[in-house]
Amino acid sequence: MNIEKLMQSLEAKHPGENEYLQAVREVLSTIEDVYNQHPEFENAKIAERLVEPDRIFTFKIPWVDDRGEVQVNLGYRIQFNNAIGPYKGGLRFHPSVNLSILKFLGFEQIFKNALTTLPMGGAKGGSDFNPKGKSDAEVMRFCQAFMLELWQHIGPDTDVPAGDIGVGGREIGYLYGMYRKLARENTGVLTGKNLEFGGSLIRPEATGFGGLYFVKQMLETAGQDIKGKTIAISGFGNVAWGAATKATELGAKVVSISGPDGYIYDENGISGEKIDYMLYLRATCNDIVSPYAEKFGAQFVPDRRPWELKVDIALPCATQNELNEEDAKALINNGVICVGEVSNMGCTPEAIELFLQHKIMYGPGKAVNAGGVATSGLEMSQNAMHLTWTAEEVDAKLHQIMSEIHAQCVKNGREADGYINYMKGANVAGFLKVAKAMLAQGVI
Known part of the structure; x- marks a missing residue:
């Protein structure tokens, strides 16, 4: 793998997407040695395929505020990689949201989710909508308009969004309600839900x-x-x-x-x-x-x-x-x-x-910070089994997952002098799991 050549290609195709390019360079620089030990990765162009999302949905979101005025925001969903499971990643509602930030978050999510050992791929989405200062009715109307564009592209075994900055229990509730109405089914298609309709204990923390x-x-x-x-x-x-x-x-x-x-x-x-x-x-x-x-x-x-x-x-x-x-x-x-x-x-x-x-x-x-998506994965499991675990059960599973992530980082990141490079360890462990899954499934 020639990192500089790959980065130059990405910079030419995606100029100005600084956060995304930063995230890609960080991962590639730490996995280079391991990657080059596997000629089958290079033959299958794993790196080139991994750094580009599978697909990006961009859509306008017209909605009406409390004064009766029409507002228009932009919405996104980036489905990055689903080699090890359905796309999984949060929705962010914040004025700073743009394609670069969401692509960086989606790319990071691939490896984070792989580290949890749960079957989840990487995705991210959101909008430049700012929920701060908005009434509940305005947030509801926006969330319903957002879901009207998104619902056909997600599902419990396809893509499972969650919350992020600006998207808490209130927003997830409105989003889920609209999805349920449109899809005519109750499934675990969003995580971070209220406990009354499928949420998991200790998810906010x-x-x-x-x-x-x-x-x-x-x-x-x-x-x-x-x-x-x-x-x-x-x-x-x-x-x-x-x-x-x-x-x-x-x-x-x-x-x-x-x-x-x-x-x-x-x-x-x-x-x-x-x-x-x-x-x-x-x-x-x-x-x-x-x-x-x-x-x-x-x-x-x-x-x-x-x-x-x-x-x-x-x-x-x-x-x-x-x-x-x-x-x-x-x-x-x-x-x-x-x-x-x-x-x-x-x-x-x-x-x-x-x-x-x-x-x-x-x-x-x-x-x-993988504990958040790990608990989202546990929420998905509870939804699939139609049951609810106690806070103690969820916390114990979270503790075990974080211990396993730490062990993977130590295994792949310990250097000759004993220092543990956790960044390298996390990137290598997450990458190897995803790369091997991609290799096994062919060029698709």
Whole structure:
């Protein structure tokens, strides 16, 4: 495989799709050695086939707001690869949504889903619609219009969307209701549903919970304990909520959350009612965290990110490329020992390179944040069997899945000096499973 030649071809075909090209380069650079050990991969052009989605649906979404005015948004569904199972990946409703971001997320989803050991392919979708500030009726009308375009392309054994940024239980409910009406069937075609109609317990917390299970194992493998460690978290939505909750349960102290307006530093730790207040802020305060400081007497630092804090562990929980090279330098200078991406591709390539150079424990998003899609997969299983597992059962299965992902990363990422390159380990393990499935099924 000639990485530069392949990347030049992609850049020519998809100019300006920076997030997508970044994600592809990261994976290809870490699997190159393994790929070249398998001439059958090159003969079947596995890399060239893997980096392009199977298909992309793009559609307009006209809907009527509460003032009676017609609004028009763009919708997307990218079905990337289904070699090991039905397409699976979230829907994101946010003004920043574009083809590049969704292609990067869909590409990452292929390997993340493969790592879970569950039979799920990779996909992603969404719209530039912003649910913030919209009434329930407006969100409902938009979701119904979105599903009217999408429903014929999805199904429980075809493509199973889920939630992501801007798509929570409310949106999933409206989307599922419209799908049920159009398809005239009750099936597990969406995950993240309410418990009353097929949802799974602990799904909202699962990404954060799984991330902490993975980080705990990283530390234990290095002979360290998570108890007593200080943690900086970014974001303050469901992912950050789950991460803060589980970190506190495991005996660590979370000292930060963040939003577009800046970050909160709470040296006393964010736990108990403070964690609950995070969700209240997200629901009522239009993405700002500053009211936390007034309520709990903490420090609010405007227009900055929490990576300048002196902490043991840094957990990006917000969005892609939120931790850059300067942030990485600050964390390393302050003695950070572990960085785990609980968001998708939370660190820039330059930041990752610094962590690897300094032998910092670094966990990539496709491994660390796989708990969310793993629990979505468990929801699919419950739907298929027409039953509901207890929270304890789901949590136990999630814990086991994260342990298996960690083991795969260690197996494929341990270097000669003993350092574990989790990024390489995750990419190689996920790639080999998908590549072998593609090879076995022929050129299609």
